[in-house]
Amino acid sequence: MNASDTRNKADTKVSAGMNGKLANVIKEMCNNRSLNFDQHEQARKQVLIMDEVDGMSGGDRGGISDLIETIKKSKLPIICIANDKYNQKLKSLKNYCLELDWYKPSEDQMARRCLGICSQEGLSVNEATLKELCRTCNGDVRLVLGQLQMLRLKARSLTYDQVKGRAGTSKDADMSPFECARRLLDPAFSPNPSKPGGMTTSGRLDLYFADPDLVPLLVQENYLNHRPMIAQDEQQRLRAIAKAADCLSQGDVMNTTLRKSNNWNLMPAVGVLGTLMPSQYMTGSREPFNLWPGESNFPRFTAWMGNFSHGNKQKRLLGELTTTMASSGHVSLHRASVRLDYSSALRTLLTKPLQRYEEEGIPQTLSIMQNYCISKEQMEFVLDVTKFKTKKDWGEDPYKDVPTKVKSAFTRRFNQEGLVPKCNTMIEDTGIIKGKGAKGKVAVSKAKAKKKVVEEDEEDGEGEEGEEGKKRSQEEEDKEEEEQDELSTDDPDVLEARLKQEGVQFQQASGKASGRGSGRGGGGKG
Structure with missing residues (x-):
């Protein structure tokens, strides 16, 4: 049963089963006692193979759930084959199956097996030739056997030069960005025409185009962990690192220009300058000098994505802090001044009372937060952005010296009192309510009462009364605005x-x- 068959959920109708619907036939074969009666006397064994089960949820409605029910009641062994066992569609199916991982056979294993097949078919070939054939076919057993069959029809022997000279017989395979970055920095794939297995510049450019967004980042992350072959000493190695870093910088500038102007004709130039040239400078054996304890000696994933996401989050939180502080009416500022001038001062003002006076300093900290409209989350943001990776006292987090009981008391006190807005407008669900102080509180309570009346009218289904309530609410709101305008004369x-x-x-x-x-x-x- 492969992906070309319709594997929908079995139908409960008797007519569908009599018509030979595939799902019903499978259930009858796996569950029917009459069809399976006295099978121990039959020499032929039966097994149900479900190929490409990770594609069943695409057009086969209810196929996975029906397969699980069949597995629970089946008297036949069922083998499920999937290309991607980590697919979310198979999450429920994996609970009812025994997972067996299958790996691609190595070139040596394939060459030994093909050598036995060639001897039986009368084809004279050595093991080194078969290894090269398996390498060009990227470990595809069917492609290797097909190539050997076509060669056997024309000749009875096969040499290494014939395999190398057959253009177009290699298999195009999808290569991961990690493998592309590894090959770009691996000396075995350096552009050396006199060396077997070396790649040309065009072939290395194809590695860049496998993923032009991720491959340059992986090269930038791992180029320092290679000892360049062109460097004879540490001084030359430092020169190679400087040239590679300069190429990476220029390639990034060109990539930015490309995306801003949508001039995609620059893609080959960006690949050569930002990926091929740095990797060519640093091509050599892997020698990580900053390996973390317990870290495997493999290419690292780029840290740029995490830093980029963290930077966007910091910008967003900084913008929110700037807006709330400006709404307090005490300061007129922008994001740069908040980050460079106010954040360090706020760290000291918010933490010193808690450090020095402990629970008695909570009102002072809350007063500062009230004056600048700072919430608890924004206070944590201020403490986070003012930390520095240094052993000096000025770079440490002062909030960590506050006792735990004081932190708990501060959180409880903040949740009880809440943050009273000090700005001129307060936004509620019913709209924008003007005013502050006692007048603002009255307006808020009236607005909530109006909203409650309208909701009750809508729930009771009294459309006319609801409309009248809305009109009265609008008239009262207009009257309050007129009174405020008159008071401001x-x-x-x-x-x-x-x-x-x-x-x-x-x-x-x-x-x-x-x-x-x-x-x-x-x-x-x-």
């Missing part, structure tokens, strides 16, 4: 009348002298 008489209606009593000072009212009005000019 510059006419002292109008302001006095409005404040008296609000219950605020004060007296205007005469002349140019400034007076102080008895209420919230503060000082004013008469």
Whole structure:
């Protein structure tokens, strides 16, 4: 049963089984006691082979789940073959199967087996020739046997030169970016026409085009771990490293220009300058001088992707911190000033009270966070970006010296009090509510009440009342905005009348002298 067969879920209808539907036939063969009756007397054994099961979920609906049910009830052995056992489609199927890994046979194993076949078929050939044939076929047994069959029809002997001279007999195979980077830095594949197995510049450029995004990054990550063949001493090795680094830098600049201008005709030049030339300078035996303890001596994966993702996250968090600090109204700043000027000062202001006074310093830290609209996550970001990889005291994280009980008390206190916004606008689910202080709290409570009324009207299905509620809410909101606009007038008489209606009593000072009212009005000019 291969991928060309329809392997949908079995039908429960009797007519589908009688019509010979493939899934029903399999179930009958695996489960039917009448068909399997007295099989111990039969010499012929039966087995069900499901080939390419990792492709069953594409067009075969319910195939994997039905196969699992068949495995549970089957009286026949079932062999499932997959090309990619790590496919997510096979996650449930793997729980009911015994996993057996199969590896591609080596060139020596294939050559010995093919040598026996050639002797039986009357083809004279040595083992070295067969090894070269297996290498050009990339370990494909069927391709090797097909090549030997075609050669046997024309001749009774095969030499090494004939195998090397047969152009177009090699198999095109997908090569991983890791293998491409390894070959670019491996001296066995260096462009040396006089050396067997050497690659030409065109062949090395094909390795770059296998993955033009990842192969240059892998070369950049591993070129320092090779001792170049052109270097006779450490001084020449340093010169080769400098030239390779310069080529990598210029190739990156050209790659940026290529992608900005969409001039893809520059791709070969980018590959030569940014990948082939650095790898040619550093081609040699692998000799990692900065190998981590316990690390295998294999090409490393590029660290650029992780650093790029981390950098984008830091930029996003820095932008959020800048926005919230600017909304507090105390500072006018941009991202560069927050990172270069404010972050170090905030680290000291937020951690010193906790270090010095422990739990008694929590109110002081919370007050600073309130003044600058800093949340707990933003505080952790400030402490993270101000850490440095140094043994000096100024580079260490001061928050790690705070006792654990103080950290727990600080977190509980922060969660209880919450972060009260100090900006002029507060965004709620119902929209933007203007004002702050007591007036803002009243507006928030009214907005929540309006939202609750509208939701109740919608749930009860009273469309007309819901529309009237929305109109009343809109009228009340417009009235509040008019009152706020009237309160913000510059006419002292109008302001006095409005404040008296609000219950605020004060007296205007005469002349140019400034007076102080008895209420919230503060000082004013008469």
